[in-house]
Amino acid sequence: MDFELMLKVYPFFLEAAWTTILLSVLTAILGLTCGTLGAAARLSRFAALRFLGAAYVSLFRGTPALIQLFILYFGGPQIGIQLDAFEAGVIGLGINAGAYMTETIRGGVISIDRGQREAARTLGLSSWQATYKIILPQAARLMVRPLGVNLNMLIKATALVAAISVIELTYTAQRYIGSTYKPFEMFLLAGVLYMIIIYVVGRGVAWLDRKVQIN
Amino acid sequence: MGLDFSIIPKYLDVVLLGAAWTMGITVASAILSFFGGIVFAVVALYAPWIIRQPFRLIEWVFMGTPLLLQLFLIYFGLVQIGIDLPAFIAGIIGLGLHFAVYNSELIQTAILAVDKGQMEAARTLGLSRGEALRKVVIPQAVRAVIPPIGNNMIALLKDSALVSVIGVSELTLSAQRVIGKTYRPFEFYILAAAFYYVINLCMEWVQRKIERRIAISR
Numbered sequence: 001m002d003f004e005l006m007l008k009v010y011p012f013f014l015e016a017a018w019t020t021i022l023l024s025v026l027t028a029i030l031g032l033t034c035g036t037l038g039a040a041a042r043l044s045r046f047a048a049l050r051f052l053g054a055a056y057v058s059l060f061r062g063t064p065a066l067i068q069l070f071i072l073y074f075g076g077p078q079i080g081i082q083l084d085a086f087e088a089g090v091i092g093l094g095i096n097a098g099a100y101m102t103e104t105i106r107g108g109v110i111s112i113d114r115g116q117r118e119a120a121r122t123l124g125l126s127s128w129q130a131t132y133k134i135i136l137p138q139a140a141r142l143m144v145r146p147l148g149v150n151l152n153m154l155i156k157a158t159a160l161v162a163a164i165s166v167i168e169l170t171y172t173a174q175r176y177i178g179s180t181y182k183p184f185e186m187f188l189l190a191g192v193l194y195m196i197i198i199y200v201v202g203r204g205v206a207w208l209d210r211k212v213q214i215n
Numbered sequence: 216m217g218l219d220f221s222i223i224p225k226y227l228d229v230v231l232l233g234a235a236w237t238m239g240i241t242v243a244s245a246i247l248s249f250f251g252g253i254v255f256a257v258v259a260l261y262a263p264w265i266i267r268q269p270f271r272l273i274e275w276v277f278m279g280t281p282l283l284l285q286l287f288l289i290y291f292g293l294v295q296i297g298i299d300l301p302a303f304i305a306g307i308i309g310l311g312l313h314f315a316v317y318n319s320e321l322i323q324t325a326i327l328a329v330d331k332g333q334m335e336a337a338r339t340l341g342l343s344r345g346e347a348l349r350k351v352v353i354p355q356a357v358r359a360v361i362p363p364i365g366n367n368m369i370a371l372l373k374d375s376a377l378v379s380v381i382g383v384s385e386l387t388l389s390a391q392r393v394i395g396k397t398y399r400p401f402e403f404y405i406l407a408a409a410f411y412y413v414i415n416l417c418m419e420w421v422q423r424k425i426e427r428r429i430a431i432s433r
Contacts, residue, residue, distance in 0.1 A: 062415040063408040064376035067387060071408065074394070075401030078218060159281030163380055170284050183291035187284060195279040 006185050009176055016172035017193040023086075023158045023168060024197070027093045028151060034098025035150075039105035053102065060099035066160050068092050073164045089161035097154045104150055108143035109135060141212045148205030155198055169193055220402050226393045230403070233389025234410045240307055240385055241372045241414075247311030248371065249364065252318025253353060259323055261348070277316040283377050285309055290381045303385075306378030314371050321363050325356035361429060365422035372414060386410055 041053030060068065072081070073088035083091065112135050120130035162171035173190035177183045258270045277285065289312075290305040300308075329352050337347035379387035390407035394400045 059412065062412045064373040064387070064411055066376040066379075067390075067404055067408045067411065070387075070391075071401065071404040075404050078399075078401040156281040159283040160377075162283060170281055170287075173284060174287055177287055177291050181291075181295065183288050183295055187280075187288040187292070190284055191276060191280045194281065194284070195276070198279050 002182055002185055005180060005182060006189060009180075009186075010189055012176075013169065013172055013189045013193060016167060016169045016190075017197070019166070019168040020155075020158055020194075021197060023089060023093070023161065023166070024151075024155045024201075026090045027097055027154055027158065030090060030094025031097030031101050031150070031154060032147075034095055035101025035105050038098055038102030039109060042102060042106050043109060057099045057102050060096050061103075065093065065096045065157055066163060068096055069160055069164055085161065085164045085166045088164060089158070089166050093154065093157055093161070097150060097157070100153070101147065101150050104146045105139075105143060107146065108139040111142060112138050141214075144205065144209040144212055148202065148209070151201060151205065152198060155201065156194070218401060219399065222397060222399055223402060223406055226397065226403070229389050229393055230386070230406055230410065233384060233386040233407075234414070236303070236384060236389075237372070237375055237386040237411075238414060240303060240310070240378065240383065241368075241375050243307045244310035244314065244375065245368045245371055247307060248314035248318050248367070251311055251315030252322050252364075253357070255315055255319035256322035256326060257348065257353075259319060260326060274316050274319065277313055282309070282313050282374055283380060285313055286377060286381055302381050303378070303383045306375075306381060306383045310371060310375060310378065313374075314367055317367050318360075318364055321360045321367070322356060325360045326352060328359065329355045358429060362422070362426050365418075365425065369415060369418050369422070372418060373411065376411070 038053050038056055041049045042057070044050055044053070069088065069092040072092045073083065073085060076083055076088065116134055116138065117130050120134040121127070125133065158168060159170035161168060162174060165171065169190045173186045176186045180186070255270060255274065258267060259274070262270070286306065286309040289309045290302065293300055293305060333351050333355065334347050337351040338344070342350065375385060376387040379385060379391065382388070384392070386407050390403045394403050397403070
């Protein structure tokens, strides 16, 4: 173990960790948005929307996220989409995470007893009101933990943007492995930072989960 | 630059060969991850404390860091300690170990879910603890986890794209090579995605078949 080297380069890893965190936050926001829209489409009354939602989930979960990133970043300019690497990373990963979150959110919604909607409708609430005032508040409670799993996967998936040269943790580790030939030291630096991020987020999710439970 | 899919047939053979490599790597890593998962699970549940702890550390590290980073560690780390393996072997080891950890979680739960009476009965009939595990408990546990392990294997197929980054000429890197010659990223990445999607659908189909068979024989 070359601790001297580790001390010398760790500021760069810290800086890269901030990029990883920023990427994760933006991706999570976009992922949740896409996931909510996707779930709404999959549960829609219109067959065309249901089909679109199902196709979204199937295509984006059925192909590697890395390929999706490459299509967006390298193929995008051919169809008039010019993005820098960071933007492509956030959008690509966000849409990908959204496909997984669609299923999580949909799962939460359909696990609420049908009688809840029927009762709400009987009491005079519109379909819209029943969804927003009765179904979603109950479903949200069930979604916290599985969305936490999605979030954990998403944080690790941000490493993929190293392949399109976004300077985040994995890219930084890769670059220093290349220039110092010290893979274990660099892995240790990046790995510890990832585990800290994932640990903190995991605790946050557990806290939120406890907070939203009724008992 | 617009789109021109008519260029695809000319390079189809390169991409097809890449797809064959992807399938080979997926199958090899899947086998490694399956047996590795059983070993990890048995160690986690039955090994003495002193052996269990390092395994738990490995498990924790593998679940808490990105696969891509692990692949860099294994590929370059092995070189550093003097083991110069071809990239595809390093890729298979990396994917196999990564998913072995996830499979181990499933198998541990399943082993604990096998009725205690099974072990007791096997021991009463004169089997040693190891034999009872190997011949009675683990076969039942493994059967219960085949559907969720199938999900892990489908995830493995998609994650096998990552080994392109350490230079394994599988589907993704083959597409990249063709793009290097043709400057047609959109067309060939879409083609690669289509191949992944088809392999993925085939795996889902096999998974459903196996699940149905298990459901019937229960």
